[in-house]
Amino acid sequence: MSLSQTDILNALRQVQEPELHKDLVTLNMIRELTLDGGDVRFTVMLTTPACPLRGQIQEEARQAVLKVPGVKTVEVKLGAEVNKDNRLSDNKALPAGVKNIIAVASGKGGVGKSTTAVNLAVALQQSGARVGLIDADIYGPNIPMMMGISEKERPAVNAEEQLVPFEHYGVKVMSIGFLVDPGKPIIWRGPMLHGVIRQFLGSVQWGDLDYLIVDLPPGTGDASLSLVQSVPLTGAVIVTTPQAVALSDVRRSIAMFKEVRVPILGLVENMAGLECPHCHKTVELYEGGGGAVLSREFDVPLLGQVPFDPSIGHSGDAGKPIVLSQPESAQAKAFRKTAEWVAARVSVLNAGAESPLIQIS
Ligand SMILES: Nc1ncnc2c1ncn2[C@@H]1O[C@H](COP(=O)(O)OP(=O)(O)O)[C@@H](O)[C@H]1O
Ligand SMILES: [Mg+2]
Numbered sequence: 001m002s003l004s005q006t007d008i009l010n011a012l013r014q015v016q017e018p019e020l021h022k023d024l025v026t027l028n029m030i031r032e033l034t035l036d037g038g039d040v041r042f043t044v045m046l047t048t049p050a051c052p053l054r055g056q057i058q059e060e061a062r063q064a065v066l067k068v069p070g071v072k073t074v075e076v077k078l079g080a081e082v083n084k085d086n087r088l089s090d091n092k093a094l095p096a097g098v099k100n101i102i103a104v105a106s107g108k109g110g111v112g113k114s115t116t117a118v119n120l121a122v123a124l125q126q127s128g129a130r131v132g133l134i135d136a137d138i139y140g141p142n143i144p145m146m147m148g149i150s151e152k153e154r155p156a157v158n159a160e161e162q163l164v165p166f167e168h169y170g171v172k173v174m175s176i177g178f179l180v181d182p183g184k185p186i187i188w189r190g191p192m193l194h195g196v197i198r199q200f201l202g203s204v205q206w207g208d209l210d211y212l213i214v215d216l217p218p219g220t221g222d223a224s225l226s227l228v229q230s231v232p233l234t235g236a237v238i239v240t241t242p243q244a245v246a247l248s249d250v251r252r253s254i255a256m257f258k259e260v261r262v263p264i265l266g267l268v269e270n271m272a273g274l275e276c277p278h279c280h281k282t283v284e285l286y287e288g289g290g291g292a293v294l295s296r297e298f299d300v301p302l303l304g305q306v307p308f309d310p311s312i313g314h315s316g317d318a319g320k321p322i323v324l325s326q327p328e329s330a331q332a333k334a335f336r337k338t339a340e341w342v343a344a345r346v347s348v349l350n351a352g353a354e355s356p357l358i359q360i361s
Pocket of ligand 1: 218
C-alpha cells in the first residue's frame with residue numbers, strides 16, 4: 001500500500017507544540033505537504049519566527065514522520081506567521097497592519113529599559129519578524145540616538161498626512177522626541193499624552209508589523225499610566241536590576257499593569273553580574289537576585305538575565321545596539337534569548353492557550 005498524506009498527518013498528530021499544548025495538525029501548522037515516493041516534504045508554520053523551540057519542534061516532526069513505514073527521507077522547513085492580538089483587531093483607531101504592541105517598562109530610570117527595547121526590537125527583526133519601535137519616554141527620549149538616527153531629524157509626512165517612520169537596521173522607528181523641538185523642555189500632561197500616543201499609533205505609516213515595541217517612561221506616574229491606558233497593549237516586559245532596592249519600584253509597576261489589565265510577559269534582569277576579563281568567572285555586582293525573587297513572588301517568568309558590560313554603553317552611544325555591534329557577546333546572546341521568550345509568550349497569549357500569563361493576588 002502506498003504512502004498517503006493521511007499517514008503523514010497522523011504521525012504529526014503525535015507531535016505537540018510544547019507551549020501551546022496541542023499537536024501540530026490540530027494547530028494547523030503543517031503546510032505544503034508533498035510526497036514523492038518515500039520522500040516527504042512539508043513546512044511547519046510557527047507562530048513566531050523567533051520561536052525559541054523551533055529546532056526542537058523541527059526535529060520532533062522529522063523523527064515522527066521518519067517512523068512511518070515507507071518513508072525514506074524527510075525534509076522539514078520552518079515558516080512563521082505571527083498571530084494577531086484580537087484586541088487590536090477590534091480597535092478601529094489603530095493601524096490595521098499592527099499585530100502586537102509590546103511595552104518595555106521599568107520601575108525607575110537608568111536600569112536599561114531603552115537598551116532592552118532597542119535590542120529586543122533588533123533581535124526580533126533579525127529572526128525575520130517585521131518590527132517597529134516607538135520611543136514614548138517623554139522624560140528622556142533616546143531611542144533614535146541608540147538606533148543611529150539623529151535627534152535633529154524630523155519624520156516626513158506622506159500624501160495621507162501620515163508620519164513616515166525612520167527605518168534603520170530593518171526596524172521602523174518613531175519617537176515622541178521627533179514631535180518637539182530638540183533641547184526645549186516640555187511638560188506633558190495626561191490628556192495631552194493620550195493625544196500624542198494616539199497620534200503615534202493612528203497616524204504613523206507603520207505598514208505591516210508583527211511586533212511594535214514601545215519604550216515607556218519609567219515608573220508608575222501619570223505619564224506612564226496615561227500611556228498604558230491609551231494603547232491596547234498585548235503585554236509588558238519589565239526591566240529590573242538585581243538590587244533589592246529596585247524591587248519595590250518593580251512591584252509598583254506590576255501593580256499598575258495589573259490595574260489596567262495588561263498581561264506581564266515577563267521580567268528582564270539587566271546588569272546581572274559581570275564577567276571577569278581575566279578569569280572569565282561571573283562576579284555578582286549586587287546581592288539579591290532580584291529577577292528570581294520577583295519571578296517567584298508574582299509567578300511571572302524571568303525571560304532573560306543580561307550581564308553588565310561597559311561596551312553596551314559604548315554601542316548604545318555609537319547608535320548601534322549590541323546585538324548588531326557584538327552579536328557573539330554574552331549580552332547579545334542574552335538579548336536574543338529574551339526576544340525569543342517574549343515572542344513565545346505573545347504567541348501563547350494570542351493562541352488563548354490555557355497557561356495563565358500572570359496571577360497576582
Ligand atoms: N547590561 C549593561 N551593561 C552596561 N551598561 C548598561 C547595561 N544596560 C544599560 N547600560 C547603560 O546604562 C545606562 C542606562 O541605560 P538605559 O537603557 O538608557 O536605561 P533606561 O532607559 O532604563 O533609563 C546607559 O548608559 C546604558 O548604556
Ligand atoms: Mg530610557
